[in-house]
Amino acid sequence: MNYLKEVVILLLGPYLILLCRRVSGEQISGKGIINLAHRQSKWTPLMQTSANLSDITSIRSFFEFRTLDPEGAIFYGDTKEGRDWFVLSLRDGIPEMQIGKADILVSVKGGRKLNDGAWHLLELRSEGKFVVLEVNNNVELLVGLHSKLAEDELTGKIRLALGGMLVDKQKLFHPFEPEMDACIRGGHWLNLSTPWDADSTWEPRPCFSEIKKGSYFPGTGVAMFNTSDLPGLKTEEAGITVEIFGSWTGTTLSLQSTGFEYVLRELDGNKDIKEMQLGLKEGSESVAPPHEPATLTFTILKHSLVVNSKPELETESLDFFSMWKNGMLLTFGGVPGDSEAAKNTHYLRGCLEKILVQGQVIDLDRALYKHTAVSSHSCPTEAMNELT
Incomplete structure (x- = not known):
């Protein structure tokens, strides 16, 4: 377990230094296209703004929203320095409002x-005493609140935030996972027009013009899990299976523990694949998926590792079942750390449409560590030729 801690600290090092320095984030417009993903801090909002309540003439905000992510924080607001607050999120893809007043x-x-x-x-x-959520001009949620302890006239400031909360998550009535792989555009926030303060650890990226389900690796960064947090062994005969569906090139996955490292590089059928450049309106990225979708089945047996029914590694000196239960690093997209294998890694580039461990779908938002460049729930479609 010490090995896992060392690798996580190594990967998070630059981010932790940035937090300690408390570098001020830049100011950005709340009306443009905003990608809510690509950050390390879970609950800290990507951006926030505030105003005197005396300057507010409209308690109404509207914006366009797009996602394939089933859960995460969207929009937050509070008064009285967080004593009265609300948050709009998704759970199972369905809107949820939580209000403390x-x-x-x-x-x-x-x-x-x-x-x-x-x-x-x-x-x-x-x-009045109601909070209304409309979706596509139809009322979807109507929440009424009344308390004899509430003040009718409000003074002070109102705070707004996107992609997180400004109060402790312990205040939530129904906890949720805050990470949200989504995009917002055309926002109108009350009657405010001032720029928003962006979190200094956020890495703003363009939004794909069209998306499909999957986890997108742009050729930079990895997603890392502790195997003790993943589904475990059912029968020794079947072993532990990791199934990956999608189109990609580069290092698929790696396994690491104290004194042990295994790297699964490109499949034979995925070598000799030419990169396809995507035209972007902002910045420059590329994807290099194979011409045909691939399926990988990685099976862990007691003393061997098997890829698509072909033995890759056999050793009587290691008990992989015990190592999985006690905790190894299972990393998708490359090799973490600063080993020679990591230095020589070609990071995965492409779309993993689905990752299953023991038949259960794996959500990259639950990873022990995920690089900010990796999109958990969306990939560019095959026909995509620009970002907006």
Whole structure:
């Protein structure tokens, strides 16, 4: 387990230094295209703004929203320095509002699923003692609140935030995972027009013009799991299986533990694949998927590792079942750390449409570590030729 800690600290080192320095983030417009993904801090909002309540003439915000992610934080607001607050999130793809006000704590979930990859117009507004959520001009949630302890007239400041919360997560009535792989555009936030303060650890990236389900690796960075947190052995005969579906080139996965390292590089059928450049409106990225989708089945047996039914490594000196249970690093997309294997790694580039461990879908948002360049729930479609 000490080995796992050392690798995580090594990978997070630059991020931890940045946090210690508390470098100020830049200011950006709340009206442009905003990618809510690509950050290390879970709960810290990507961007936030504040205003005096005396300057607010409209308690109404609306924006377009697109995602394939089933869960995460979207929009947050509070007054009284966080004593009264609300957060809009997704759970199972369905909108959920949680509100804390005076002695009241409310959680309401309902409406249509929004994680279908299409753009949806969302509007949040206050109507007296009610908070209303509209989706595509239809009311989806209506939450009424009344407390004898609440103050009718509010003074001070109102704070707004995207992609996180400004109060402790312990205040939530119904906890959720905050990471959200989504895009927002065309935002109108109350009647405010001032720039927002961006979190210094956030790495703003363009949004793909069209998306499909999967985890996108752009040729930089990895996603790393502790195997003790993943589904375990059922029968010794079947072993532990990792199945990967998608189109990619580069290092698929690696296994590491104290004194042991295994790297699964490109499949034979995926070598000799030419990179395809994608034209971008901002920056420059490329993807290099194989011409045909691939399927990989990686099987861990007690004393051997098997790839697509072909033995890759056999050793009586190692018990892989015990190593899996006690905790190894299972890394998708490359080799973590600073070993020679890591230095010589060609990082995975392409779309992993689905990752299964023992038949269960693996969510990269639950990774022990995930590089900010990796998209957990969306890939560019094959026909994609630009970013917006």
